[in-house]
Amino acid sequence: MIIAERKPVDEIVEMVSGVKRVLVLGCRGCVSICSAGGEREVEILASLLRLGASKQGRTLETIEATLVRQCDREYIEGIDQWAGQYDAIVSMACGVGVNFIANLRPLDVVYPGVNTSFFGGSADQGIWTEQCAGCGNCVLHLTGGLCPVARCAKSLMNGPCGGSVGGRCEIHKEVPCIWQAIHDRLDRTGRKEDMSRIAPIRDWSAAGHGGPRKQVRDDLTV
């Protein structure tokens, strides 16, 4: 899922400092699961924004709402139900949601309520770790299912580097060297020869280095 966390409250208070009525808009997708921008977090942020405004000696009206998703046109259209009742939207969805509101609602002012961090999973309660960088050219079939792009500090394709010590990464000692883990895992599963396969030179244009990416599925388009 996409992992996000609420921005520092003072930053958001500052964004809405010239505004009287805010629609605080959550998303029931990834950000609900990682407790950054679901219904509960919307209630908390709305309360904090009202408190922030009282501290400035003013009142702020808030509408609290949560859409099924903010990354689909049909849900964004649902914002029409609050037409005329807000001066700005604070979206607690990931950056995709904020962009979708900006794309589809030319007259709405929209601010981000969260920092969108990475693609990851829940390693333990309250702990999320990055697992994939969306590079567009997946090599997990060669690396035992462990991602060298997202999980090696240097995104090496032929690690480990010389700094790998005792299975730990030289950049962050608390993080396992993913290349050590890749070799150990391939060895354990009898697939050591995968490491001697010469992989073609990577085409990094698929990783976003060639501008915004787009995917078209002819079997689905109408």
Place this chain on the structure above:
Amino acid sequence: MSFTPDIRVFCCHYTSQQAIAEGLAGLKNDGFPPNATIERLLCSGKLQVSTILKAFEDGADGVCVVGCPVNECHNLMGSQRAAHRVLAVRKALNELGVEGERIEMFHLPRGFHPEFVEAVKQLDERTRGMGPSPFNGGTAK
């Protein structure tokens, strides 16, 4: 200028047993601040961040949360959850430029009394020192 803070106490069923049994008059005799109001919960772990924030919106100058000792909660993890939520509120208050010390978590023995009164007195005194909540027109120290 004298200032009487509005203190809200959220406590679990177990840590407030004796306090509730004594009633308001009894509590007053023991020195429980008359400006503090008690909201009793089945478990401190039931307390939500949004409920604490609402108390500040509602005019609280200080909030006192009382739950069982860390590793002896009647509901196992309840008081630890409450303590984490108190920290989340503190962090948010600090981000708003308001003293995080306006809220405190106390882990107290179950059903016991003097410590309970003492905890609320401590928060009351601390809050008097800080003055009115900046959300109610005060200025953060």
